[in-house]
């Protein structure tokens with residue numbers, strides 16, 4: 001270069017990222033973490049939070065933290081693992097979302113850092129997607145910083161998404177932890193946790209913590225701080241929730257519900273209907289579809305909607321949105337809506353069917369009286385259910401009062417329903433299915449102190465549904481026989497049991513949990529099968545695939561019911577602790593070639609996931625349902641049948 005030549009220096013302007021500008025601010029905030037004292041926190045501004053977070057909170061009108069937020073945010077900012085418990089609607093979500101944002105901000109997280117936060121929730125809302133969606137998801141997932149998903153879906157990404165990496169993970173949040181375990185995801189959760197980096201912070205939340213959570217806490221948390229803000233409260237439900245129950249016989253329930261709706265037209269209400277996970281799709285929500293269709297046809301004078309797990313995800317979302325927007329409406333829902341969903345301004349929660357246990361009750365009523373709002377809850381019980389359920393609620397510190405109904409208040413809908421059933425044959429079929437599935441669900445419920453099919457006046461119940469004659473229900477006798485033989489076995493073992501009885505076995509939570517877990521397994525479904533065909537064989541996956549090929553069987557599930565609601569064909573494969581078990585199989589001609597092909601080439605994921613979902617995901621709509629995706633294409637016939645069902649009985653009507 002010539003010495004006189006001037007060097008031109010270009011003035012490059014380097015764009016300084018926002019987080020760098022705030023570097024000093026972050027350092028100062030971090031220093032204040034140790035001084036956080038929940039007692040002195042009145043507003044969010046009292047927390048050492050970044051300006052962006054504070055602006056976001058102010059924009060959403062969140063000024064004062066709730067109890068759980070006041071207690072938990074500081075502890076998480078200080079870097080501790082937590083086990084958080086607080087009532088429904090008390091703001092648990094924000095108590096982990098605020099530290100999540102602060103964590104990413106502090107770590108100056110960018111898109112290139114990949115996954116930083118994993119939030120596991122038991123609901124399917126973000127995981128219920130088709131395989132087509134998954135493809136897009138697999139591309140995006142490596143560039144995502146926060147993932148919210150169900151355990152099943154997450155495990156699938158571990159297995160199938162080549163570029164899915166958790167190695168930079170900063171925080172793991174397990175929301176509604178008890179429900180996740182309740183659904184049989186304990187093993188899945190353990191294997192998820194074992195795949196995550198040890199250097200991370202973990203938060204575990206629940207509104208109804210059970211002993212079972214402790215086991216998950218042991219494997220996932222490191223020296224956790226236990227935060228239970230309402231532990232010493234006199235009640236386990238929000239104080240501004242008024243709770244009452246009515247006792248009436250099963251045949252009067254429909255009339256009572258109708259009278260209630262007619263008298264509360266200026267209200268927004270959710271009516272919870274029992275849905276039995278063990279049932280096949282078309283039977284699973286039959287009680288709910290029947291009631292929904294009846295109420296729609298009778299035109300109560302307010303919008304009526306329905307939300308249940310076997311609806312497709314798009315429909316579910318649109319019903320959810322529509323219900324949120326309405327000022328007055330009645331939503332028929334299964335327990336899919338019982339947890340976590342934050343519907344605005346619900347006036348009433350009606351439990352048309354007795355909940356499986358006190359925790360389910362607490363979550364259902366928790367859809368109203370959220371965050372300082374008021375709300376009312378009404379539980380409808382049969383005389384048989386009253387004592388057992390009320391005892392459970394009292395034990396759980398649920399303040400509930402009995403109210404008597406004036407019999408004149410209850411409409412007798414029988415003539416109207418009979419006319420409707422005669423007019424609409426599909427409604428009559430639905431009534432039959434509702435009848436059968438309700439009785440079956442009582443048998444499968446397990447807790448005989450509360451649920452007892454023998455206490456039902458079968459003829460009166462059928463008539464109350466608009467049926468002239470009661471469908472045959474041979475399974476009741478079979479169920480009773482089975483129960484008898486179980487009782488005899490139990491009597492034989494009684495002496496040993498009494499000797500071995502431990503404190504844990506006396507615990508209500510544990511007891512219920514065990515019952516629920518057993519009743520969730522597919523083995524319960526074989527209650528209706530001829531005894532000779534109930535043989536169970538433990539199989540390895542390879543052997544199973546061989547047998548399936550040999551016998552020309554369809555993998556997954558196909559259950560056909562005859563007119564009486566008895567099983568005529570049933571094939572189910574379930575996965576239990578990595579042992580595949582052929583529950584029952586009868587050879588059938590493969591209806592759709594694609595499904596049979598899938599069976600023959602049964603890859604690990606297709607067999608595993610579908611069976612998992614048959615047994616676990618069910619109505620709650622949780623987990624990744626590959627039977628809804630991989631096999632959907634193949635089993636067109638059954639899909640069409642399901643679709644028909646859904647169009648008949650779902651959506652909304654005014």
Ligand SMILES: Nc1ncnc2c1ncn2[C@@H]1O[C@H](COP(=O)(O)OP(=O)(O)OP(=O)(O)O)[C@@H](O)[C@H]1O
Pocket residue numbers: 061062063064065066069086087088089090091092093094207339340341342366370371
């Ligand atoms: N600090 C706050 N100020 C005002 N509203 C809040 C605050 N925190 C939460 N909320 C509102 O309270 C409602 C309930 O919050 P959230 O859904 O987090 O409750 P939850 O404890 O997770 O309930 P559930 O156990 O039923 O899932 C939401 O509508 C939320 O927007």
